[in-house]
Amino acid sequence: VTSAATGQDLLRRARAGHVPSTSQLITALEARTPLGAAILAEVFAAGGNAHVVGVTGAPGSGKSTLVSAFAHELRSRGARVGIVAVDPSSTLSGGSILGDRIRMQRHVLDEGVFVRSMSSRGRLGGLSRATVDAVAVLDAAGWDVVVVETVGVGQADVEIVQIAHTTLVVSVPGLGDDIQAIKAGLLEMADLHVVNKVDRPDANKTMAELLTMLHLGPQPAPGAWAVPVLGTVGLDGTGVADLVDGVERHLEWLRTSGELERRQRANAAARIRAVTRDLLLEEMDAQAGDEFEELIEAVASRRQDPHSASRQLIRSVAARQRDLERTA
Ligand SMILES: Nc1nc2c(ncn2[C@@H]2O[C@H](COP(=O)(O)OP(=O)(O)OP(=O)(O)O)[C@@H](O)[C@H]2O)c(=O)[nH]1
Numbered sequence: 229v230t231s232a233a234t235g236q237d238l239l240r241r242a243r244a245g246h247v248p249s250t251s252q253l254i255t256a257l258e259a260r261t262p263l264g265a266a267i268l269a270e271v272f273a274a275g276g277n278a279h280v281v282g283v284t285g286a287p288g289s290g291k292s293t294l295v296s297a298f299a300h301e302l303r304s305r306g307a308r309v310g311i312v313a314v315d316p317s318s319t320l321s322g323g324s325i326l327g328d329r330i331r332m333q334r335h336v337l338d339e340g341v342f343v344r345s346m347s348s349r350g351r352l353g354g355l356s357r358a359t360v361d362a363v364a365v366l367d368a369a370g371w372d373v374v375v376v377e378t379v380g381v382g383q384a385d386v387e388i389v390q391i392a393h394t395t396l397v398v399s400v401p402g403l404g405d406d407i408q409a410i411k412a413g414l415l416e417m418a419d420l421h422v423v424n425k426v427d428r429p430d431a432n433k434t435m436a437e438l439l440t441m442l443h444l445g446p447q448p449a450p451g452a453w454a455v456p457v458l459g460t461v462g463l464d465g466t467g468v469a470d471l472v473d474g475v476e477r478h479l480e481w482l483r484t485s486g487e488l489e490r491r492q493r494a495n496a497a498a499r500i501r502a503v504t505r506d507l508l509l510e511e512m513d514a515q516a517g518d519e520f521e522e523l524i525e526a527v528a529s530r531r532q533d534p535h536s537a538s539r540q541l542i543r544s545v546a547a548r549q550r551d552l553e554r555t556a
């Protein structure tokens with residue numbers, strides 16, 4: 229049996245609702261097995277129906293707890309929910325992944341919720357290709373809503389916007405400095421602001437501050453999306469029904485305003501760029517070993533400049549690719 233046939237089999241079963249097949253597909257893509265490579269095109273072609281919701285915000289703001297409550301509410305409305313939790317690359321935690329598993333425990337017996345934790349270890353920042361591929365698998369397998377949780381530091385937040393249709397930025401009451409941090413990086417990327425832990429003091433103040441900050445920006449044009457600020461208690465589900473309403477309203481707005489197509493094009497462009505960059509670097513490492521060493525010498529001794537060295541490498545990689553394709 230070829231990898232492609234096995235892959236098609238897995239995809240067919242995943243699409244029929246077989247959860248272990250979904251899991252195996254994600255693993256195959258993550259491990260870059262031949263099966264994974266063989267099925268990627270079909271996975272991609274089968275997708276495009278899921279509502280992808282990104283959740284980001286400061287560490288410990290309650291994202292995982294909230295995502296769990298969010299999934300619970302969606303389940304009660306009949307949706308099947310896939311969750312991809314990207315663990316920060318921290319060596320401290322295994323703990324954090326475990327924590328996510330425990331918080332997500334209530335869903336373990338529910339075939340309508342799928343939870344996958346992934347480490348972002350080994351990345352300098354940003355979403356790994358494995359994360360993006362996991363979202364593609366869940367989408368292809370027919371999960372209605374796919375939630376991606378990333379921790380609110382660095383590049384991953386910027387990139388979550390590139391795969392999510394709707395981005396939630398989670399903050400918590402009472403941390404004045406955090407609001408400043410949100411102002412710096414996360415304010416513009418939120419489609420909905422969530423202030424979680426509103427059972428704590430100063431919740432109203434924090435929500436008011438966020439609203440003020442949003443109103444300091446340019447006034448939304450007529451027909452534009454007005455970013456709401458919603459309060460939640462992830463622990464007991466307070467405010468979560470309103471949050472789901474808001475997220476569904478946002479999807480509706482994306483569809484009717486034409487923004488959905490615009491975002492899909494922007495996402496496609498970002499993916500092509502990211503994969504091209506990754507592939508070039510990989511190919512360079514895999515194929516251009518000796519030439520790379522020579523160029524390092526040449527540039528270090530200033531016989532050659534870095535630009536022309538880089539161009540030369542890209543040409544070599546391209547030439548080798550052509551050779552490979554001809555012999556394949
Ligand atoms: N008081 C209160 N505590 C909460 C609420 N939601 C979550 N917590 C607590 O906040 C802590 C962190 O929650 P997590 O869900 O792990 O937060 P997180 O943002 O996913 O954390 P990281 O993924 O590690 O960044 C836990 O102890 C939760 O029990 C809430 O609404 N109110």
Ligand SMILES: [Mg+2]
Nearest residue numbers: 291292328377
């Ligand atoms: Mg978490």
